[in-house]
Amino acid sequence: MITTQYRNERFSNALNLIPQNIPPIWFMRQAGRYHSHYRKLKETYSFMELCKQPELAAEVALGPVKEFGFDVSILFSDLLFPLEALGMALTYDPGPKLSFSLTSEKDLLKLKSSDEAIEGLKFQRDAVLRTREVLPKDVSLIGFVGGPFTLMTYGSIGKHDGNLSFIKTNQNFVDQFYSILVPLLKQNIELQLQGGAEVVMIFDTAAGMLDPYNFHRYVVDPMNELTKLFPNQIGYYAKTSTETQIKQIHQIPNLAGFGVDHRFSIQETLKNFGGKGFIQGNFDQELLFAEEGTLKEKIREYLLPIKDLNPEERKGWVAGLGHGVLQFTPERSVHLLIDETRKVFSE
Structure with a gap:
């Protein structure tokens, strides 16, 4: 097991279930198209270059930390790179396109072994290493x-x-x-942890569409393998998860924690599932398009019921969005949500 050093005190407290007043904050897609820093880099470099050149990936990840003061930074990359590493050529035009589809056992024969494929993912370890070098020492990295x-x-x-x-x-x-695939993901996670990632999130965008039986078969079973290999270093998030699925995820041994989207009450989720690992979420990202006065009201409506919980009841909470920051989100709204969160919980 790779030993983890948590750099950010609030994030460390959340992972270790230590009660605190102000939660750590990070957003999915906090480095992305809404942010002028990213758009400026995109004028010169392709998305693939920004992901695969460690210096550039680090610069993209650093931008929102400097601008907004996030407690946690996240590797700038793409979740489809394991498929590319297996031999499915990947292009962006502008969305992702793979060179062939997996529709028969014959297609599986085209794929590389995990030991061959992992060579094509070592740039992620280098990107994590470089990101860790440029981040402030008190900012965590996942x-x-x-x-x-x-x-x-x-x-x-x-x-x-x-x-x-x-x-x-x-x-x-x-x-x-x-x-x-699963052996490759194990090696991929290990690379990122070797580079200095404190937690590796499993982003499972499609899993919310599964019934309980198939969710257990296709999600919980492999997650059990991953958390056994990397105890308390794996987090999980699936958009549109059901409460039944969250119950299944919550039961996985040695899981570092999980996120929920904005359809869940975060205070009820903390009451029902807290005390085992972090719980992240879950302000509605679409509300960030509201004008400033309305947004401030919506933020307070969201935060005050959480503040009604005492620090013991909300231990493990990591403040975030229901999903990722959407394209065209005003930067002032991101500032306001972060500032108001810290203000409310310091009052």
């Missing part, structure tokens, strides 16, 4: 990989949503793909 089921959906239908009948009715095929 990595991420795509969840196996989400990578399966992208590999077979080219997107994270749509008709999943092929996947749901061909379990042997999925099992064969998982036998290649």
Whole structure:
């Protein structure tokens, strides 16, 4: 096991369930198209260059930390790179496109072994290393990989949503793909932890569409493997998770924590599932488009019920959004949410 040093005190407290007044803050997609710093870099470099050149990936990740004062930075990368490493050529035009789809056992024969494929992901370790070097010493750093089921959906239908009948009715095929993919994800996570990531998030965009049985088979079972190998270093988030799915995730041993989207009451989630790992979320990211006065009201409406919980009841909370920062989100809104969160919990 790779020993973890938590750099940010608030993030460390959340992971270790130490009660505190002010929560740590980070947002999914905090480095992205809404931010002028990122757009300026994008004028010169392609998305692939920004991800794969460690100096550039570090600069992208550093930008929002300097601008907004996030407690945690996240590796700038893309969850589809394991598919590319396996031999599925990946382009962005502007969205992701893979060179072929996984629709038969014959397609699986085109894939590299995990030991071959991991060579194509070592740039992520280098990017984490470089990001750690440029970040302030009191800012934590996390990595991420795509969840196996989400990578399966992208590999077979080219997107994270749509008709999943092929996947749901061909379990042997999925099992064969998982036998290649899951070992690669284990190696991928280890690379990021070696580089200095304190936690690696599993972003499982497509998993919310699964029924409880298939969620256990395609999500919980591989997650159990990952958390056994990397205890208390793996976090999980799936957009549109159901309460049943959250219950299943909560039961995974040695999970560092999980995030919920804005459809959940964060205070009820803390009451029902707190005390085992961090719980992140979950201000509605679409509200960030409101004009300043309205947004401030919405932020207070969201935060004050959480503040009614005492520090013991809200221990483990990591403040964030229900999903990622949307393109065209006003930067002033990001500033306001962060500033108001710290203000409310310091009052």
